[in-house]
Amino acid sequence: MNTPTLTKNQTLVLDVLTRSEAPVSAYTILDKLRDQGFRAPLQVYRALDKLIEMGIAHRLESLNSFVACAHANESCCGHGHGHGHHGTVAFAICESCGQVNEFHDHAIDDRLNGWAKDRKFKPSKTTIEIRGLCEACMH
Amino acid sequence: MNTPTLTKNQTLVLDVLTRSEAPVSAYTILDKLRDQGFRAPLQVYRALDKLIEMGIAHRLESLNSFVACAHANESCCGHGHGHGHHGTVAFAICESCGQVNEFHDHAIDDRLNGWAKDRKFKPSKTTIEIRGLCEACMH
DNA sequence: TTCGTTGTGTTATTCTATAACGTGTGGCAT
DNA sequence: ATGCCACACGTTATAGAATAACACAACGAA
Ligand SMILES: [Zn+2]
Ligand SMILES: [Zn+2]
Ligand SMILES: [Zn+2]
Ligand SMILES: [Zn+2]
Numbered sequence: 415m416n417t418p419t420l421t422k423n424q425t426l427v428l429d430v431l432t433r434s435e436a437p438v439s440a441y442t443i444l445d446k447l448r449d450q451g452f453r454a455p456l457q458v459y460r461a462l463d464k465l466i467e468m469g470i471a472h473r474l475e476s477l478n479s480f481v482a483c484a485h486a487n488e489s490c491c492g493h494g495h496g497h498g499h500h501g502t503v504a505f506a507i508c509e510s511c512g513q514v515n516e517f518h519d520h521a522i523d524d525r526l527n528g529w530a531k532d533r534k535f536k537p538s539k540t541t542i543e544i545r546g547l548c549e550a551c552m553h
Numbered sequence: 554m555n556t557p558t559l560t561k562n563q564t565l566v567l568d569v570l571t572r573s574e575a576p577v578s579a580y581t582i583l584d585k586l587r588d589q590g591f592r593a594p595l596q597v598y599r600a601l602d603k604l605i606e607m608g609i610a611h612r613l614e615s616l617n618s619f620v621a622c623a624h625a626n627e628s629c630c631g632h633g634h635g636h637g638h639h640g641t642v643a644f645a646i647c648e649s650c651g652q653v654n655e656f657h658d659h660a661i662d663d664r665l666n667g668w669a670k671d672r673k674f675k676p677s678k679t680t681i682e683i684r685g686l687c688e689a690c691m692h
Numbered sequence: 693t694t695c696g697t698t699g700t701g702t703t704a705t706t707c708t709a710t711a712a713c714g715t716g717t718g719g720c721a722t
Numbered sequence: 723a724t725g726c727c728a729c730a731c732g733t734t735a736t737a738g739a740a741t742a743a744c745a746c747a748a749c750g751a752a
Contacts, residue, residue, distance in 0.1 A: 421730065441707070454733060459709070464730095475614040476680050478708065478739095504665070506674050515672070521664050526643070526683060529658065534688035535645050541615050543680045544665060549673035560699065580738065593702060598740070603699095617708095617739060 420465075426450055427461040428482060431471055436512030437479035469500035472516070474507065476543045481505075484516040502526070504542035510551035559604075565589055566600040567621060570610055575651030576618035608639035611655070613646065615682045620644075623655040641665070643681035649690035 420428065430443050438446075440458045452458065462480055465471035470483045483500070502523050506515040522542070530537050559567065569582050577585075579597045591597065601619055604610035609622045622639070641662050645654040661681070669676050 423731075439708080455709070456711095457732075460730080475682070504668075506669065506672070506676075508674075509677065515674075517668065519664055519668065522661050525658055525660050525664075526681075529643075529656065530645065530683065530685070533645070533654070534691070535647075535654075535683070535685055536691055537645075537683045537685040538648065539684045541680060541682045541684075542665075543614070544669065544674070544676045545678045545680075546669070546674055546676040552673070552675055562700075578739075590701095594740070595742095596701075599699080 421461075423452075423457055423461045424464055426452075427458060428465055428471065431465075431480060431482035434481075437474050437477050437481045437507070437514060439477075439479045443480070472503070472505070474505060474514070474543060475541050476545060477507065481514050481516070484514075485518075502540045502542070504544065506544045506546065506548075508548035508551055509545055510547055513548055513550075515548075560600075562591075562596055562600045563603055565591070566597060567604055567610065570604075570619060570621035573620075576613050576616050576620045576646070576653055578616075578618045582619070611642070611644070613644060613653070613682060614680050615684060616646065620653050620655070623653075624657075641679045641681070643683065645683045645685065645687075647687035647690055648684050649686055652687055652689075654687075 426447055427443055430446050431438060440455060440462065443458045443462075444452055444455055447458070462471060462473075466473060466480075470486060472481050472483060473479075474481060485500075485503070501518055503516050503518045504522065506517070508514075526537070526540060529535075565586055566582055569585050570577060579594060579601065582597045582601075583591055583594055586597070601610060601612070605612060605619075609625065611620050611622060612618075613620060624639075624642070640657055642655050642657045643661065645656070647653075665676070665679060668674075
């Protein structure tokens with residue numbers, strides 16, 4: 415229930431993520447935090463590792479970039495932050511405006527879990543990312 | 554129907570992929586092809602781009618690595634190589650032995666497409682990767 | 693032939709991520 | 723208090739992944 419208190423660096427990095435409309439790369443985060451004393455990539459990566467571990471940030475594998483979690487307060491099926499970990503989520507990423515939509519879907523979860531169970535495969539982390547164009551960016 | 558003839562470099566790169574049990578990074582491919590005259594990363598990336606475009610190789614986003622397509626001869630729902638493009642596939646990747654299992658699942662496709670349609674999101678490429686442990690690597 | 697397209701080769705550079713080492717602090721058992 | 727340990731933090735250097743920019747050769751269509 416109680417989210418562990420964030421350290422100073424973690425707070426700074428999370429602030430950058432939450433303020434950004436689009437995913438941000440680690441090096442962009444670094445640049446935005448130079449004024450707050452950041453000097454090296456590791457400061458960013460270490461904070462990101464923890465934030466991701468806590469489930470309040472996510473890495474987008476297809477972009478090498480990071481976003482704040484959009485489900486900070488939900489708790490459907492293990493989702494949300496009350497329980498320390500995050501269910502499997504999917505991301506729809508607009509390649510034009512960069513907007514990201516985080517969602518989760520039981521049917522997909524069940525289907526993937528079913529596949530894994532049938533083959534005795536034990537999933538640790540699942541990535542689902544849809545690249546495309548959002549409604550606003552189509553014409 | 555007719556797969557376009559591969560160039561020399563494309564053939565060499567594809568051979569490396571098909572011979573490998575596990576995903577291979579671009580730089581590993583480069584190293585394996587030095588004897589055949591490869592000198593620079595671009596030679597690998599250019600070949601990979603084409604192979605991926607043709608649908609006979611895939612990039613694993615969560616590994617920055619590449620695999621040969623495991624569905625070279627199927628043609629279910631746009632899958633397979635007769636029709637020039639590949640349906641959405643998922644990959645189960647063992648983090649211990651590296652083995653990759655490529656599959657596709659209509660239910661998941663439908664679900665993702667449904668989500669996209671509801672929100673008028675136009676998908677261009679979808680990534681689904683499950684990291685975990687295969688049966689052989691569990692104990 | 694002339695031109696445009698495509699594959700190729702090479703060098704340099706950018707972007708992403710981690711290794712390795714050292715410092716400081718706060719909690720905690722002895 | 724003293725020693726110990728876990729952990730956040732800081733710094734430098736290095737590794738790994740991808741692209742930019744430029745040049746040249748082969749090929750087929752016009
Ligand atoms: Zn989330
Ligand atoms: Zn958009
Ligand atoms: Zn395939
Ligand atoms: Zn395995």
